[in-house]
Amino acid sequence: MNTQANLASRPSKEQVIYANILVIGVWIGLGILFLTYAIYVSGILPSHVDMMLVTQNWDKGVNEYLAITHSPHGLGWLALMGKGDFLNYLGFAFLALLTIVCYLVLVKGYFAKKDWIYAGIAILEILVLSLAASGLLGGGGH
Amino acid sequence: MLNNLKNSINRFLVTVTVLVLTCPAGAFAAEQAVVIGGDKPWWYWPVILFFFCFILGILAVMAGVGGGVLYVPLVSGFFPFHIDFVRGVGLMVALAGALAAGPGLLRRNLANLRLALPVALIASAFSIIGAMLGLYLSALNPDIIQVCLGATIVGIACLLIFSKNSEKPVVTNQDAISMALGLGGVYWDEGGRENVEWKTHRTLLGMFMFILIGLVAGMFGLGAGWANVPVLNLMMGAPLKVSVATSKFLLSITDTSAAWIYMNRGCVIPLIGVPSIVGLMLGSLLGVRLLAIAKPKMIRVFVIVVLLFAGLKAMDKGLGLGILG
Numbered sequence A: 001m002n003t004q005a006n007l008a009s010r011p012s013k014e015q016v017i018y019a020n021i022l023v024i025g026v027w028i029g030l031g032i033l034f035l036t037y038a039i040y041v042s043g044i045l046p047s048h049v050d051m052m053l054v055t056q057n058w059d060k061g062v063n064e065y066l067a068i069t070h071s072p073h074g075l076g077w078l079a080l081m082g083k084g085d086f087l088n089y090l091g092f093a094f095l096a097l098l099t100i101v102c103y104l105v106l107v108k109g110y111f112a113k114k115d116w117i118y119a120g121i122a123i124l125e126i127l128v129l130s131l132a133a134s135g136l137l138g139g140g141g142h
Numbered sequence B: 001m002l003n004n005l006k007n008s009i010n011r012f013l014v015t016v017t018v019l020v021l022t023c024p025a026g027a028f029a030a031e032q033a034v035v036i037g038g039d040k041p042w043w044y045w046p047v048i049l050f051f052f053c054f055i056l057g058i059l060a061v062m063a064g065v066g067g068g069v070l071y072v073p074l075v076s077g078f079f080p081f082h083i084d085f086v087r088g089v090g091l092m093v094a095l096a097g098a099l100a101a102g103p104g105l106l107r108r109n110l111a112n113l114r115l116a117l118p119v120a121l122i123a124s125a126f127s128i129i130g131a132m133l134g135l136y137l138s139a140l141n142p143d144i145i146q147v148c149l150g151a152t153i154v155g156i157a158c159l160l161i162f163s164k165n166s167e168k169p170v171v172t173n174q175d176a177i178s179m180a181l182g183l184g185g186v187y188w189d190e191g192g193r194e195n196v197e198w199k200t201h202r203t204l205l206g207m208f209m210f211i212l213i214g215l216v217a218g219m220f221g222l223g224a225g226w227a228n229v230p231v232l233n234l235m236m237g238a239p240l241k242v243s244v245a246t247s248k249f250l251l252s253i254t255d256t257s258a259a260w261i262y263m264n265r266g267c268v269i270p271l272i273g274v275p276s277i278v279g280l281m282l283g284s285l286l287g288v289r290l291l292a293i294a295k296p297k298m299i300r301v302f303v304i305v306v307l308l309f310a311g312l313k314a315m316d317k318g319l320g321l322g323i324l325g
Helices: A003-008 A013-042 A051-057 A062-069 A076-080 A089-112 A116-134 B002-022 B025-036 B044-063 B067-078 B083-107 B113-140 B142-162 B176-181 B203-220 B225-235 B240-265 B270-290 B296-319
Strands: B184-189 B194-199
Touching (some): A013 A089, A013 B083, A013 B113, A013 B270, A051 A062, A062 B083, A062 B113, A089 A116, A116 B240, B044 B067, B044 B270, B044 B296, B067 B083, B067 B142, B067 B270, B067 B296, B083 B113, B083 B142, B083 B203, B083 B270, B113 B184, B113 B203, B113 B240, B142 B203, B142 B225, B142 B296, B176 B203, B203 B225, B203 B240, B225 B240
C-alpha cells in the first residue's frame, strides 16, 4: 500500500480508541463469563435456584419461570451477587455495558473536534442504552 | 496430498453439517426423552448445547450469516427451552460475536463509525420497542411469536437466495442528509490493490428501514446482519465490504439495547447462555480458519435450506399443525 493510500484509508483516532477498548473488554468479559460459570457449576457458591429446578422449568414462559424459581427481574440480580447462578450476570452485564463505555470516548472525541452532530448522536445513543440497561423498561412482568 | 486433505476436510464439514443441522434429531430425540422421563442430569442439555453451538459457529462463518439468525430458529425448534429464553440468549450470542469482530473491522476502516452511528441510534431505539412488544406478545400467546418468527426466517432464507449484492454501487448524487452527516469515506481494497472512495444516497429511506430492522431484531432476538447489509449496500449505496463490516459492528450496538430488555426481564439463564456464547464464539474462531480450505458455497446452500426448514417448522409449531413433527 503506498503512502497516499495509507493516509486516505486510515481509520479515525476515535475509531482506533473504540477498537482498543472493545478488544480488551471482550476478552475481560469472556474471562468473567468463563470464571463465574466455573464457580456456578462447580458449586463453590450456592445457587439461588437449584439447577434441577432450572432444567425442569426452562420450557415455561419467563413470567411463570420467575414466579416458580423466585427469581428477580430488573436489576434485582445485583442483590444476589453472592449466589453462583446470579454471579454469571456480571459477565453478561459487562459485555452489554462495553458499548456505552466506548460511546463515552466517542463523545469526548467529537466534542474536541467540535463535531456537534455526531457528539449529539453519541449522547443520544448513550441515553438510549442507559435507559435499556436501567431496568425501567420491560423489567416488570408479573 | 493437499487436495486430499482439503477433500477430507470438506467431507467432514458436510457430514457434520448434515448431522447437526438436519439432525438436531439427536437433540430432538433427547427432547422426547425429557418429556417422557425427565431424568436427565442438569448438565445434559448445556453440554449438547455447547457442541451444537460450536458447530453452528463454524457453519455461520462459512455461510456468511450471523450466529443469532441460525441460533434462534434452530434452538427454539429442537431444544426444550421456551422461546423467551432462546430469544434472550440469541441476542447475547449475536452481541458477543459482534463485539469480538468489531475491533478488527474498525482498525481496517471497513466498519465505518460515521455510517454506523446514525443508523445504530435508530435501530437500537426501536429494538427496545421490538423487544418489549415481543415479550408482551409472548406473554399473551407464545404461538404468535413462533408463527411470526417462522415467517421471518422463511423471508430471510428467501432474501439470502435472491438478494444480489453489489460490490461497489455507483452513487452519482449524494443526498443532503448524507452530505450533512458526512456519510462517505475511503477504504483500501486489498483484492484490487486500490483505494475505494464511497458515499451514500437515499439516506432517509435507509434510516426508515432501520426502524423496521430494529423492531424485528428486538422482537425475535435475531441479529440483523441479514437485513443491514442489503439496506446499506443496495439501498444506500455503500460498498459491499463496508456494508458487511459496518453491519457486523452495528449489531454490537443494536443488540445491546434489546439484550438489556431481555436480561432485565430474566430471559437470560446462565445454564443456557454461557454454553451458547462460548460454543458459538469458539466455533466462529475455528470457522474463520477453515474458511480458507473449505467450500463455503455448498455449506451456504445447505444452511439456507435448513433455515427454510427451521422457519417452516416454527410456523408449523406455532399454528399447531404438527405436519413437520
